[in-house]
Amino acid sequence: MTVGDTTSGAGEEPPSDSSVHATPHHEVDHTAEPTDDPLAIRLEALILGADRRYTPFQAARTAGVSMDLASRFWRAMGFADIGQAKALTEADVLALRRLAGLVEAGLLSEPMAIQVARSTGQTTARLAEWQIDSFLEGLTEPPEPGMTRTEVTYPLVELLLPELQEFLVYVWRRQLAAATGRVVQAADDDEMxxxxxxxxxxxxxxxxxxxxxxxxxxxxxxxxxxxxxxxxxxxxxxxxxxxxxxxxxxxxxxxxxxxxxxxxxxxxxxxxxxxxxxxxxxxxxxxxxxxxxxxxxxxxxxxxxxxxxxxxxxxxxxxxxxxxxxxxxDAPESEAQAAEEVAAAAERARLAEKEGREVVEEPPLPTYRFGLxxxxxxxxxxxxxxxxxxxxxxxxxxx
The missing domain is CATH 3.30.70.1230 (Nucleotide cyclase, GGDEF domain)
Structure with missing residues (x-):
């Protein structure tokens, strides 16, 4: 599961066909350079949390993970084929190490880890697209003439990123708690x-x-x-x-x-x-x-x-x-049944009034919310x- 040299990113590169492959539904292209604009480069580093420094082979080697397993993780997360471009960061290495570590520790099976990577990739891909679309709607006009979109975006991202990250974790925990509650209430494993x-x-x-x-x-x-x-x-x-x-x-x-x-x-x-x-x-x-x-x-x-x-x-x-x-x-078997119940209740009330008794409905007349x-x-x-x-x-x- 691991490769021999786990201490360095240097060494012989693998053939290009062992790199990451594309996933059509939530593909992420890491090879696109952020142009020569220093601010654009800083913006990417701000979002990723680190600079690009590893090829896929180097990232896998540094994480102590086989290239085959790393490729399957990246493929599941939706990362496009990047060959051996130097496009990955320390965060990518850490993510690989954590996911592979869960498998090695027996906390997740390998297929389950792949499922975790795929579900997370698909969900966050849509979330990211949704949020960017929403933010860009408010950036159609720069606050000052002559400002580029990058100049407008950088301070906004700098302020929003830590807050949105905390909010994402909060919502995920709440949703996880609700889903766990439903599983706990299940009568048996099949019902899960x-x-x-x-x-x-x-x-x-x-x-x-x-x-x-x-x-x-x-x-x-x-x-x-x-x-x-x-x-x-x-x-x-x-x-x-x-x-x-x-x-x-x-x-x-x-x-x-x-x-x-x-x-x-x-x-x-x-x-x-x-x-x-x-x-x-x-x-x-x-x-x-x-x-x-x-x-x-x-x-x-x-x-x-x-x-x-x-x-x-x-x-x-x-x-x-x-x-x-x-x-x-919540509903009567038929409208005829409901009408009979109302008529019976009215008759009981009439008899009680005639006999001078207090009208007490036992059992009370059903209150149906819906009709069929x-x-x-x-x-x-x-x-x-x-x-x-x-x-x-x-x-x-x-x-």
Whole structure:
């Protein structure tokens, strides 16, 4: 796992084909020089925390890690093929040494360490792009005439970098604590991977037509507004945002009641924004495989299919989801049942009044939050015939 000389970066260079290879989804090019601008060079050093001084082979040798393992780590993190350019820093050496050390100590298996590198690389790549885009929006006009973007950026980065770094660690710890709590509550090891969850897709109707009509900037603002609203509502009501796909978001919740509240809140929020197209939501309940922060399985596929057939400004759910709502008392089995319960309560009250007794409801009349209306059965591609249910707030279904 290690190479012989771990004390020096000098020595014979390996063939170019043993260098780092590209990963298309979150590729990072380390070979691009920061030009001859001294301020640009200082800016890069400020962000990286050190100057470039190692080739990949030298970094691996100095870290005491085989070039093969180092290449797999870098590939997983999304580092592009840099040949043997001198582009790596002391921070790269330290990261290699730490990750390989976890494997050597038996704290992580090698495949698990690769997964850690890949998940971290993919997540932080998107985070970095997102933050840079946000910062650049405020840098379209320099504060003083003649200032370059680098001159504007350097003091901003110098101030923001340590604060954002601390904030990143804080948010990661909070999210890690929440994820750990969900694992601890799992009944057994199988439930940690395969869990029963409510999974929902929320999709903007007619988005393809919008892309032809709106300017790029307008389209970007619309997508950002949709994703922000969705993320806020999902988090506020106890769900988890799995991913955003531009005109669609995927979320999950531990129970059907939480997922119902999220879905209806999304519909209500979007309908109040005149700039937003209509929204449709599909939710299914069942066994879901969770891996690398994503969800997979038939339940997820069914939720996606339900979304595609849902009317605009409406929520469609599957039969298993409807049963969960009924089982937990969040919805009646039917509007007829709810009407019978109300009629029975009214009759008890009438008799009590006639007999001069105090009206005491035992048991109290159920307070249903949601209503369910059965829809026509229909074939769904790849899943057979399903019977969707239209979900609404109580009092907006049936009649």
């Amino acid at each position: 991977v395969d869990r029963r969850l409510a999974v929902g897709f929320a999709d903007l109707v007619g988005f393809t037509r919008l892309t032809r009509r709106l300017e790029e900037e307008e389209l970007g603002e619309l997508v950002e507004s949709f994703e922000t609203t969705a993320a806020d509502l999902v988090a506020a009501h106890g769900g988890r945002l799995i991913k955003t796909l531009g005109d669609e978001v995927l979320f999950a919740a531990d129970d059907a009641g939480t997922a119902s509240e999220i879905a209806l809140r999304l519909i209500e929020a979007m309908s109040q924004d005149e700039a937003m197209p209509a929204l449709r939501v599909g939710i299914a309940f069942g066994t879901v495989t969770t891996r690398m922060g994503d969800v997979f399985g038939t339940t997820v596929n069914l939720a996606s299919r339900l979304t595609s057939i849902a009317p605009k400004d409406a929520v469609l759910v599957d039969g298993a989801f409807a049963k969960e709502l009924v089982r937990h008392g 209306q059965p829809m026509w059965q229909r074939p769904v591609r790849g899943l057979g015939v399903v019977e969707p249910w239209l979900l609404a707030r109580r009092g907006k279904t049936g009649s």
